[in-house]
Amino acid sequence: MTTPDPIAAAYLEHHAEYRPVDLSFMGLPGHDHRLPPTAAGTEGAERAGIARLRALLDSAGGADGTGARLDRRITASQLSLTEAALDRLPRFANPAWYTGEAAFAIIGLLLPSGRPTPADAVRARLDALSDFLADGRTRLRTAAAPAALAARAGREARATAAFLRNGLRLHPDYDSAWAMPAERAATAFEAFDAALADLPDAPSAAGRDHIELLMRDAHGFDFGMDEALRRAQAAFDTLGDELVERARRRDPARSWQAQVAELSEQTPASPDAVLDLCRTLDTRARRAADRLVTPADEYGLDYRWLSPDFIDVAGPLYFLPYRSPPAGAAGSGSPYWITPLASGGEVQAYLRANSETAVKVIHAVHHGSIGHHTQNARARAAASTLARVGGTDCALGLAFLSSGTMVEGWACYVQDLLREAPGFYSELEEMFLVQQQRRNAASVLVDIRLHTGEWTLAEAAAFYRDEAGFAPARVEAEVTRNVMLPGTRLMYWLGTEAILDLRRRWTGDTRAFHDTLIGYGHVPIAWAGDEMALAGKLG
Structure with a gap:
């Protein structure tokens, strides 16, 4: 550095x-x-x-x-x-x-x-x-x-x-x-x-004042949590209606949940094929995105099987498959760990967890190719020293919470951005993306309502499971994350929305917008917008 x-x-x-x-x-x-x-x-x-x-x-x-x-x-x-x-x-x-x-x-x-x-x-x-x-x-x-x-x-x-x-x-x-x-x-x-x-139990709510502080001082929003709740609830409802309508047009006899579930059956041919699928879809995503953003092709991403020393500890810990590279010692590329089939593991369950859609959206786009990988590579050249390191994945999350709307907002945004690349997603995969947006809006509701005391832990878990459609096995971890890291789940959906707002106001071409945005590094989207405005790039 x-x-x-x-x-x-x-x-x-x-x-x-x-x-x-x-x-x-x-x-x-x-x-x-x-x-x-x-x-x-x-x-x-x-x-x-x-x-x-x-x-x-x-x-x-x-x-x-x-x-x-x-x-x-x-x-x-x-x-x-x-x-x-x-x-x-x-x-x-x-x-x-x-x-x-x-x-x-x-x-x-x-x-x-x-x-x-x-x-x-x-x-x-x-x-x-x-x-x-x-x-x-x-x-x-x-x-x-x-x-x-x-x-x-x-x-x-x-x-x-x-x-x-x-x-x-x-x-x-x-x-x-x-x-x-x-x-x-x-x-x-x-x-x-x-x-x-x-150890005695303690309340889970951080309080209204803390959430308001995080929204304004960490994420740079010019609105508070009540407005965030209103926007997220409206989006959650609208996206739910969109899923129902998409499902009706495609197959009126089957719910959107049943139709999206079909994607889990579109799997690699074998457990050994998962690694090659990751690499293939990453390459395809880079090519599809080329006119939309400049992929970080100069900095390698190495999909590899999870190293044996970490196999047993990866699940219980905050052990990410992809971590932001250390800005001060980045080397020439980042490892991307793919967990192999466990000894004695159920093959079909493993393949469904690594379906083509899951690999495409979560691994190849959100984390790899133009997602976290490209955004992190660009951040290392940011003008701000602290913006080069703020999105570093540390023991419990991002080094600086102020990086969150850029880090997670960008990765969620680019999932949908590739809908602009003809043929990259199928009709059913686009329905899956709407479901993902709806879940992110749901997380805003939990993040705020849990920490203001409006919802109990049980009510938050029930909402995730029964209304937002989270897999039951994932609910406990989601609620625990909400408790431990206030203001971190709301940054995904609100960050995506902030990028969309800036894009509507941008006066140049699409590729230049995206390259300029992530060139600011790990900063709140709102502050990147302030710099764009100072440069005369926003209408």
């Missing part, structure tokens, strides 16, 4: 102090050996750092240029959100924060990137994990947390303990010096899991 703006440099130094695992995912040096501080006084020191950075922002004067403007907006946003989280949702009272940071402190250093595996840093973090998790147990003795987060933490602790004893030694760069500290760390994870049994 080039020399950052002084404001950006100061913020990254602050972020690194309290979130060193994030810096490892970003590929930025100097912190791979560290875990987040948990000692008494950490919160006070962090608040003092926030105050110093605010004073630096206030004294900096006006910003010249896109990069400096966006760096300062991102910094101000992060300071506001971090302070609010310390007040309302302290990470030290979240058991899944400890397990997520601890697990990915190690796994993050083992994932392929543009640098060798830092063996000494892995050893240093393994050595530090016992104290980190012991501090967590101590803090949680006087805390309470939503039961969904305690359940998630328990799953993560058990899975990571097993990984440290079994999967770790399968890594290509395994170092025998890791063996003893890995065993001590595994025992610490088990002790942490056992301590969760006594």
